[in-house]
Amino acid sequence: MSRACGGNGGVIINVSSMAGLMPAPQQPVYTATKCGVIGFTRAMAETSKRENYGVRINTMCPAFVNTPILKTIDEEENMGKYFKDRDAIRKMMSNFGILEPAAVADGLMKIIEDETLNGAVMKITKTKGIHFEDYATGYLQEVQEVVMRKDPEEANEEVTESRKC
Numbered sequence: 665m666s667r668a669c670g671g672n673g674g675v676i677i678n679v680s681s682m683a684g685l686m687p688a689p690q691q692p693v694y695t696a697t698k699c700g701v702i703g704f705t706r707a708m709a710e711t712s713k714r715e716n717y718g719v720r721i722n723t724m725c726p727a728f729v730n731t732p733i734l735k736t737i738d739e740e741e742n743m744g745k746y747f748k749d750r751d752a753i754r755k756m757m758s759n760f761g762i763l764e765p766a767a768v769a770d771g772l773m774k775i776i777e778d779e780t781l782n783g784a785v786m787k788i789t790k791t792k793g794i795h796f797e798d799y800a801t802g803y804l805q806e807v808q809e810v811v812m813r814k815d816p817e818e819a820n821e822e823v824t825e826s827r828k829c
């Protein structure tokens with residue numbers, strides 16, 4: 665797919681979850697994997713841009729969606745020691761509401777069609793619909809740009825200077 669490998673470019677959409685953006689105390693490992701998907705997506709999107717892969721890489725973070733995975737909350741084998749906490753998860757579901765898969769399909773289509781999106785973290789919730797996690801990228805970009813073109817000591821000084829008020 666990458667132009668660097670002779671491909672035509674394209675778009676990759678990784679599937680994270682709202683659990684990757686907020687702590688899900690009954691599912692710490694799930695939370696960690698979904699956070700990982702977000703970090704990986706954002707880093708690879710930046711790599712793709714710099715290396716001119718021609719591939720847009722984005723991720724989506726739906727809240728609860730009506731699919732078979734929700735039934736796994738009632739499986740002790742899946743929940744392990746958090747099985748006893750399934751009522752808390754059910755309460756969370758009832759507070760958040762449950763999306764239909766079509767809402768996720770709408771998000772997928774938006775990412776495919778909007779060619780400006782790269783490194784985006786799309787949230788999909790019952791109350792707000794499709795919206796995006798806002799990162800303070802200005803500082804990060806500034807640091808990355810300076811660090812990429814300077815020797816470490818010079819870059820460090822420049823970044824420190826630029827942050828002085």
Ligand SMILES: NC(=O)C1=CN([C@@H]2O[C@H](COP(=O)(O)OP(=O)(O)OC[C@H]3O[C@@H](n4cnc5c(N)ncnc54)[C@H](O)[C@@H]3O)[C@@H](O)[C@H]2O)C=CC1
Nearest residue numbers: 679680681682683724725726727728729730731732733734
């Ligand atoms: N349903 C929900 O509430 C939400 C789901 N997600 C994410 O969406 C993605 C899809 O989940 P759903 O369609 O909801 O669940 P699902 O349970 O309907 O589908 C998951 C699929 O993954 C397959 N699978 C599981 N382990 C696998 C493995 N090791 N190798 C290959 N395939 C494997 C299963 O056979 C199943 O077909 C997952 O990454 C999930 O974490 C994200 C947010 C909310």
Ligand SMILES: CCCCCC(=O)/C=C/[C@H]1C=CC(=O)[C@@H]1CCCCCCC(=O)O
Nearest residue numbers: 681682683688689690691727728733753756
């Ligand atoms: C706000 C969390 C939204 C999570 C959406 C999601 O990815 C759901 C996945 C669940 C399906 C089976 C599970 O074991 C998953 C995790 C449930 C996390 C719920 C956290 C509830 C809580 O912390 O109270």
